[in-house]
Amino acid sequence: MNIVSQSSRTILTNLHDLMASKRGAQTKLNMIVDIIGETLQSEVCSIYLRREGMLELFATRGLNQEAVHVTRLALGEGLVGSIAKDVETLNLDEAATHPRFAYKPETGEEKFHSFAGVPIIRAERAVGVLSVQHAEPRKYEDVEIETLQTVAMVMSELIAGAGLIDGSDDAQMDQSTAVANGLPLVKGVALGKAIFHEPNIRIEHVLAEDVEVERQRVYTAFTKMRDQIEQLANQAEFGNAGEHVEIFAAYKMFAYDEGWSRRINKAIDSGLTAEAAIEHVQQRTRMRMRQIDDPLLAERMHDLEDLSNRLLRIVSGQMSTAAQLGLNEDSILVARNLGPAELLEYDRRRLRGVILEEGSLTAHVTIVARAMGIPVLGRIGSIRGQIRENDMLLLNVDQKNVIIRPSGAAIEAFQHELDLKKEQKAKFASMRNIEPISIDGTRINLMINAGLRDDVSSITTTGADGIGLFRTEFQFLVSATLPRREQQIRFYRDVLDVAGNKPVIFRTIDVGGDKALPYLQNRGQDEENPAMGWRAVRLALDHGGLMKAQAQSLLEASPGKLLQVMFPMIAEPWEFDEAKQVFDDQLALLKKRGKQPPSKIRYGVMLEVPALADMLDILLPKVDFISIGTNDLTQFLFAADRAHPRLAERYDWLSLAIMRFLNRVVKECIAHDVDVSICGEMGGRRLEALALLGIGVRKLSITPAAIGSIKSLVISTDIPKIEAKMQELLKSPCPNLRPELEKWAEEHGVDLD
Template structure:
């Protein structure tokens, strides 16, 4: 029957304390523990499985057959117990046999039990066992019962580890030789340095509290100190003045003051845990929730909360020394499970060369900040904190998403050579920074950059780019806790225009929705479709939420006072969508004029061609636009019906295929006949060989990542544009089996710089 989580857990913890204090073998203690838990929770079965030889072994049971102890074994991922251990998650089942991973073990005699609940026993963030209960009656266990099990599992982990009842399987990895791991490219670049752990894990030695009120006082004091630190960081952070970074830190601060979080920790203390164990207990529940969240934005906010939990744990335990506080003595590669943005900003950038994360994502707050700092980051490197030792040499290749731990001399020499070559190439690109992107036969190619942060505008000077051809306004919306208001948007847009000076900036209206979900959108505005990239997003959503677009229009109009405002609309499928969006902006221009607000001296409107259907109505659209931008990232997946988020398809369809090049040539030709400038925005234009092919079909204006400007400009200055056009036209007339190889071979023969 349901029990109070706090009272049940406290009763069990008291009993566990007594069992652990008495003499006796480890097996005797485990047997008493399962009896104790079964009685306190009124459970017919209670079993403990422990990790041995990479399998979960039934080590003690109340209710199942005793002869199954040390006989029944489930490998990681096998059966319900193996699934809990491998994934570190909770299972709560009214009918265990209906679960797809259920495996029957006849020696246990468990066939008469229907309901099942199991929680992982975790030590140093790794599952070392599973605690489970069973009943004959089919029913799901109440939340309070699951919470009691989790609390007990935490205390059990201390007892099990001190009695050395489980294997230290991961310890051997630390003593292995060279290890190469491949993860997710988050921030490009190459880096070399010694491994430094962001925060040496606080090992909780004591879980059962002797004085509940004393523990509560310790937590209150830690909360006060943590909030003071966050307030100080928010005031002092270099990026805390404007734009996205300020929004990130404000969101982080919001979590620090969240009363619900502190209440849950207090409830854990009520169950009999120490302050440290209570924080860890709530943190484990947060991790469990994170595993069930599909929304990447919400997931990142949960990471921020975990970051704060770690900070609070260090304060309450008196172990404040993160690597940032103690300082970096050498060039360092920072290793962490995940990082909050504020913590990354604490590091000395002269010594911080790269970051390796066990988790992380492209939309993470820390990724945005690291990119602005110019620090290479590789994420999704599983178990790196268990494989690397503090002080090990680490090589980070952010361009390929790989990490090398303890590299041998030949590997280090090869990496050094690549870094040297990369540095030499960067020096070559810097030497041509002020030179025009002009072909050998005199054709001028426009090279602009894509941006999304106010700080990105500074890259114009560093790269010698002609302007910002695509400013992604949605970044501000993605990292904010609430919908950014007009004033917040106005400050960002004005700062971007000021930083760009006389160079043009093209603002793309918000491309949110779909896979860029916002937590503050109402449920009916969120896209639950299987391929959200083709769903309720971008201009479709903005035209439905006209208040959102109206606020953005007013912010852009006021920010552009005395300058030319260039705005384009994303994912236009048909001309009427463009007309409706433009009309909304023109209404706001009329309002600004009537209200005597400062406005732009001129306005240029453009559309993004990402949806193939728009190409069939260009005759209707082109007379109404000032420019056309082609978004090759989305366009490619729509043309090929290939989701670019699917790893099985990511490399299957080539940008240099005749289908893509012929499509783009047709669009470019039609736009030029209408005297409308065409620009390609996307990764395709940022690759030298692909950019050469685009020049070959008559496109002479690109908007690319800042890092791609140098390589593409070097390519442009090494070609004869007319010769390229002649070659590409011939290849498209009679396509070879491998267009990429044919173009690459031609480029090498003619001395084209394609990297």
């Protein structure tokens, strides 16, 4: 099929004349399918519209006319129903092979192989589907798909004005209590009224009367948007360095991206208004985002969508988001996605939580929200179709869900839980200066895990003994380019300065797998098992310059100070040797240049690969400390992906297999007089921490929020007694130690509440 690049403009010109005519809506639809079919030389063109919750065939060229107003599909049924439900495009060379294909014999479509369809979107929901078919099996070209998307925007205006589609979803929405589950991004709980981040911007005029006028409107909007971004980036709270600055550097890069503005200009050239052109490009971006496997690049595309929303509001004159309108009461923000700039515009005295249809653990907004202490639940598809503005929400990210329109009793119970948490938090805060010493006088070291500059201050607020794990990769993940050595030095120096005389253990960069850096070529691309792939020390050693630059930065950042370095994902002792040699070489260069070295360097490894446990006799004489990373270790021991929803809760940390493994490692480290600690979520849970104390662990590195809780546990525990109980349990054949430990703790007055 020979398609010329002017096809979109040709169709829009014809549609402009058609829309201006006084013909009836059904006649216009019949003419639209003919215009598209003739211009794209497509044998079939069909329009399905949403009526009474179903998708009804309203007009067709190429299918049997008897099927019009007869063929109906439910949301999610068939290819057309899938497009409407998922609000995304399909482009298939062989339609019948798709798992959702549904044959409708009355249409006579059995002779057609190719299929492409796009949603007709109104107020961010699919109100219909525009599709084309062809007898020849082939994928439709990008220019054809773009043309269909452009026409679908014009049709949205037509069918809404003619009253051909269902009314607003609000009138049809279930009023009863509902529960939606999602992905925990930032843990916490919150109670508040639902506030939609963006009021729906209805694009009332799609076809341009004067292309140059529309182009000038876009130019003006771009200038205003860039001014806004500059003002946000210069806010005093960002300071002069750190992750926030890196985030905004990448964010501003998109604001000034000429490719984006060219794509909008091209859409205007085809005959669209400024608003329609921005929305058209945004829809294409969303489609591409769903096709991107690289999570970091996908998050960068979210930044572009954030800016698109901002630009659309400016050009349409609808400037107000919920942030600009202000929050009058405790609120939970609901959005498809959110950029870091927009989150920071909200009054954090009223903003209690965030719910996202999309989002991920490495997203910029997640990093910022974590620093702000705002709970975030993500990956809840179509959540905005389940919630109305001002609905009461009970957000419990710890339980991975949100309760929509809860009963009065549920709200009262939830509020009671919140009050208890506040009391508990106050209790733990009051213990800040109390040392974690057990009943028998054993001093336990409680360290925190950190990754952001803001996290370091938690040492003071919690009374922690230092930082047992500082994740250095965040600085790399939020940067648009490889951070310069000067930036790294300044960052590490700041962390050490804030920590004061408290120790900090820096874990070298742990990227790769699901934490890809777009500016590094990853030789483990398209990995089936990224958690066990080309990542962490494997990738860092492969990219020699990356490890050297980080070694130089850490050494120069700590003149005359203690520097503690930990290598992740070590599987064999010679990997440690190779990583340490990089630091030894850079230390020699530092001294050669006459710069002051650290007063002392301690080297350690994270034991998270089970194979390393059988090489401890070779490794332990080489290292100063071992940190057992229980999160990865657990999934590797059980061959169970901790991100898999059906496996995440299946394997208990208090299973006999894990506890015997940890007991063996701890005992061997103690025998070699090597410091051993537990790093990860396991050590922050009271019953699990009790078990760890019972096998000889005396140092835990946990989330700051868990310090007070574990401190309370320690001071109520008699260590020799729990050690005796654990050795007894480790010899037993029970599949899970949890019930026995809970019983023992209750009998001995251990604080597990």
